[in-house]
Amino acid sequence: xxxxxxxxxxxxxILVVVVVASVLASVFAIGVAVxxxxxxxxxxxxxxxxxxxxxxxVAALAFTIVVCLLTNLLGFVKGMDRLxxxxxxxxxxxxxxxxxxxxxWSNLPTSSVLQLxxxxxxxxxxxxxxxxxxxxxxxxxxxxxxxxxxxxxxxxRFVQMRGLDNVRIAAELHKIELESGEWFSSSGVRxxxxxxxxxxxxxxxxxxxxxxxxxxTFGQDVGKAALEPGDVIExxxxxxxxxxxxKPNNSAFGSEIWTKDRTVQELFGRQNSYNSYVVRTKDxxxxxxxxxxxxxxxxxxxxxxxxxxxYYSNLTRTNQQFYIAFMVIAVVVAIGGVLGVMxxxxxxxxxxxxxxxxxxxxxxxxxxxxxxxxxESLVIALVGGILGLILGYLITDGxxxxxxxxxxxxxxxxxxxxxxxxxxxxxxxxxxxxxMGAVGGLIPSLSAMRLKPLESLK
Amino acid sequence: xxxxxLANPVTLLCVVISLAVVVAGLVFAVTSPxxxxxxxxxxxRNLGRTTITCLATMVLVAMVxxxxxxxxxxxxxxxxxxKDFKLVVTERWQIxxxxxxxxxxxxxxxxxxxxxxxxxMIGPNDFMTWSFYGGTLDPTKFTRENLLFMFVMNxxxxxxxxxxxxxxxxxxxxxxxxxxxxxxxxxxxxxxxxKKVGERIKVTSLNYKGINLELEIVGELPAGRYDxxxxxxxxxxxxxxxxxxxxxxxxxxxxxxxLNLIWLRVRDRETFxxxxxxxxxxxxxxxxxxxxxxxxxxxxxWLAPYADILWRVRWIVVPAIIVSMTLVVANAxxxxxxxxxxxxxxxxxxxxxxxxxxxxxxxxxxxxxxLAGLGSAVLTYALVNFAMGGIKFPIAFFxxxxxxAWGIAWGFALGAGTSAxxxxxxxxxARSVKVSEVFSKVT
Numbered sequence: 001x002x003x004x005x006x007x008x009x010x011x012x013x014i015l016v017v018v019v020v021a022s023v024l025a026s027v028f029a030i031g032v033a034v035x036x037x038x039x040x041x042x043x044x045x046x047x048x049x050x051x052x053x054x055x056x057x058v059a060a061l062a063f064t065i066v067v068c069l070l071t072n073l074l075g076f077v078k079g080m081d082r083l084x085x086x087x088x089x090x091x092x093x094x095x096x097x098x099x100x101x102x103x104x105w106s107n108l109p110t111s112s113v114l115q116l117x118x119x120x121x122x123x124x125x126x127x128x129x130x131x132x133x134x135x136x137x138x139x140x141x142x143x144x145x146x147x148x149x150x151x152x153x154x155x156x157r158f159v160q161m162r163g164l165d166n167v168r169i170a171a172e173l174h175k176i177e178l179e180s181g182e183w184f185s186s187s188g189v190r191x192x193x194x195x196x197x198x199x200x201x202x203x204x205x206x207x208x209x210x211x212x213x214x215x216x217t218f219g220q221d222v223g224k225a226a227l228e229p230g231d232v233i234e235x236x237x238x239x240x241x242x243x244x245x246x247k248p249n250n251s252a253f254g255s256e257i258w259t260k261d262r263t264v265q266e267l268f269g270r271q272n273s274y275n276s277y278v279v280r281t282k283d284x285x286x287x288x289x290x291x292x293x294x295x296x297x298x299x300x301x302x303x304x305x306x307x308x309x310x311y312y313s314n315l316t317r318t319n320q321q322f323y324i325a326f327m328v329i330a331v332v333v334a335i336g337g338v339l340g341v342m343x344x345x346x347x348x349x350x351x352x353x354x355x356x357x358x359x360x361x362x363x364x365x366x367x368x369x370x371x372x373x374x375x376e377s378l379v380i381a382l383v384g385g386i387l388g389l390i391l392g393y394l395i396t397d398g399x400x401x402x403x404x405x406x407x408x409x410x411x412x413x414x415x416x417x418x419x420x421x422x423x424x425x426x427x428x429x430x431x432x433x434x435x436m437g438a439v440g441g442l443i444p445s446l447s448a449m450r451l452k453p454l455e456s457l458k
Numbered sequence: 459x460x461x462x463x464l465a466n467p468v469t470l471l472c473v474v475i476s477l478a479v480v481v482a483g484l485v486f487a488v489t490s491p492x493x494x495x496x497x498x499x500x501x502x503r504n505l506g507r508t509t510i511t512c513l514a515t516m517v518l519v520a521m522v523x524x525x526x527x528x529x530x531x532x533x534x535x536x537x538x539x540x541k542d543f544k545l546v547v548t549e550r551w552q553i554x555x556x557x558x559x560x561x562x563x564x565x566x567x568x569x570x571x572x573x574x575x576x577x578x579m580i581g582p583n584d585f586m587t588w589s590f591y592g593g594t595l596d597p598t599k600f601t602r603e604n605l606l607f608m609f610v611m612n613x614x615x616x617x618x619x620x621x622x623x624x625x626x627x628x629x630x631x632x633x634x635x636x637x638x639x640x641x642x643x644x645x646x647x648x649x650x651x652x653k654k655v656g657e658r659i660k661v662t663s664l665n666y667k668g669i670n671l672e673l674e675i676v677g678e679l680p681a682g683r684y685d686x687x688x689x690x691x692x693x694x695x696x697x698x699x700x701x702x703x704x705x706x707x708x709x710x711x712x713x714x715x716x717l718n719l720i721w722l723r724v725r726d727r728e729t730f731x732x733x734x735x736x737x738x739x740x741x742x743x744x745x746x747x748x749x750x751x752x753x754x755x756x757x758x759x760w761l762a763p764y765a766d767i768l769w770r771v772r773w774i775v776v777p778a779i780i781v782s783m784t785l786v787v788a789n790a791x792x793x794x795x796x797x798x799x800x801x802x803x804x805x806x807x808x809x810x811x812x813x814x815x816x817x818x819x820x821x822x823x824x825x826x827x828x829l830a831g832l833g834s835a836v837l838t839y840a841l842v843n844f845a846m847g848g849i850k851f852p853i854a855f856f857x858x859x860x861x862x863a864w865g866i867a868w869g870f871a872l873g874a875g876t877s878a879x880x881x882x883x884x885x886x887x888a889r890s891v892k893v894s895e896v897f898s899k900v901t
Contacts, residue, residue, distance in 0.1 A: 054792065055789055055792060055793055058785050058788055058789040058792070059785075059789060061785055062782050062785045062786060062789070065778050065781055065782045065785070066782060068778070069774070069775060069778045069779075072770070072774060073770075073775070076767065076770070097667075098667070100664070101664070104553075104554065105554075105664070105665055107711065140552050141552060141553045141554075142551050142552050142553075143550065143551055143552065143553065143749070143759070153758075154755070154758045154759045154761075154762045155751075155755060155759070156751075156759045157759065157762055158553060158759065158760075158762070158763070236550075236551040267551070268551065268552050269746070321851070321852070322767070325851060329521060329525070329775060329779075332517055332518070332520070332521040333518065333521060333778070333779050333782055335514070335517045336514045336517055336518040336779075336782050336783060336786055337782060337786075339510050339511075339513055339514035339517070339786060340514060340782075340785060340786040340789050340790075342510055343507055343510050343511065343786070343789055343790045343793060344789060344793070346506060346507065346510075347507075347793040347797070350797070351797075401766035401767065401770075402762075402763050402764075402765065402766045403763055403764065403766065403767055404763045404764065414763040415763075
């Protein structure tokens, strides 16, 4: 193990040196290309690319694939990041049971802001009706038997359900708005008419509001783009009437079902218990102050309070895991691309030995030859890379996908998110292209630079 | 082994390709030894290019082998077996599944409450229960290094029911059974908490608030799948819950929810259906309804949220790497062919048939690709399994993934296959070279 570690360390160090040297040399090559100094004409490189268009194209295509792949993978991680970041509202404080690292494991008694000390109450914001912006939430992960489940695929899915004591306050706290329909009523139940063996029978359904992502997932089960208000789903031997669908707001709540707290408590054996309390304070600094006071406050059960932003930023562990895995894949695939361009450039130099000899006899210096060849390699890489970025953007941006975000300590949230290819992803792809072109071109350029004029003309 | 092979079409295809390439290679070597020598000489002529192509193939094969290891493992665990498969009984409508301990009595063949309808379908060695206990060794610091997650179970079910622990030293199991506060820890977990076998640890619970344990490390679980795991006896755990009730005067909030999973083993699908029907409809479970599913189906449900990402990895990432490999090979071989057009024309003048020239170029490429692929897969297998302790990519319940022996066939088939595809067009152009055209350009 130590030998392997040592080997990898040396390999890593060599790679870093090669990459740094390549990047510096490439910056130099670009500098030479744009500066008003004597240099090998750029037309000469273009002409060479044109003459060897097949191998240049194949090398550029390898870059296209690598960069497209990188853009695609990073776009998904970015989408997950955006969603987890977007789920926390600055100023919100999330309270879990002491020791619980995730909502799913937390267990808190019924409580009220009025039970808190006066100084703490003063930190909690009120809405325009004078009500405290505070909710008690019961959160369960239920199992849903997938209707018309495809053969060979999963028969059930996990569904996150949030029971709320006051949905309007909860919506204001979590900044959730409805896209269609209305919030569930205070009773949380309604009578529905449903088809039973050809005849219409009356039944009682529990009212729910669906997250936009989940509405789409459920809709696909029954051949619709998304479920809408008025639709009914069956889950856990009960009927659930959809009163509304949330507006997509890039948050984890878009993958949840919201309903009355009593409904969840009774159905899932959570009588008189909640998983979390959420309160709104003026700003993030106040949220941190309130978290500290809540932790110190001795109630019936010790509490673990934290700013909601902090909680959701801890849920990015899965995203980081994917990010690292995707970067490793991209770097390794890039090594393949680099070796491909190296082959192309070596062949190009081999074919142009005499040209290089003539250039040297015409008075071009070694560094000018190096800059010219390296610049040519960068052009091939950039053409392929930019094509990869465009392709990656087209096939990735806005694509909907599911995943899990978690802190890596159990629990986690199943989410529906949209992949995002933003400027950071595009810049990373471009940087990748540049480094690949630089590394792939450096060694062949050095070998071209070292050619002796007379020998190469033989 | 054969069942595993037949259950995975990609692996089967790779084995078939590998065998076909080896047989074709042997036939080529035996029937045309001079051609083989020519192939080797050609490869040695531009060692730089051969090395670069070889390296590119090795790097990309290693990546595909590692990615496919994860996909293959997940495929295998979610593929239904036809016989001797495990069932998992969990709470029907929610996760985490939290069932009362009495649920186990109705399904335990050794319990007097065992459902009579199940007699003959589940034997004493076909039953196991799990409770999950999570705690920290330092209540002031909730770091990953301090966290300990344990399977709480009856030690006598370890060898008969736990996957890959059937060969665990019986003395170790006996020691765990005899030591009330005993715990078995995975080697990585032991190293992480900086403890040795024989030492004691204090665990402050995270999920069973107030049930803090003092455990004695009685042994080490085998490396690999159980690197990070811990197993403790359910007797101690149950005693502590009883003690909590005695000392506080009330039952622990999770007392009646302490059972997380019940595992059963049945001989075939028909028995599974019968057991499922009996258990799911039994009035004994009415207070907390349960569902019965095969282990593969249960794991499939857990993996469902990852389906989109895994789909992308399987159908976009892996094919993209393969295309990239093919392009690298195609590039190298087309450069090589273009540089040797005159030589190809000379071979034709000497009487070599176009088919022979095609074989010559394909042979060069496949020899490099096949050997590089094979070498890379063998190296990946050894490094990942023996030096790295698996691919550490925690997903669902899998802390690490190990390259299967079939991975060597993947590497060889991939190297040889992409080389064959990538070099086909250049080889075809070499085959179709027109002698008059080539010599008219020679100065």
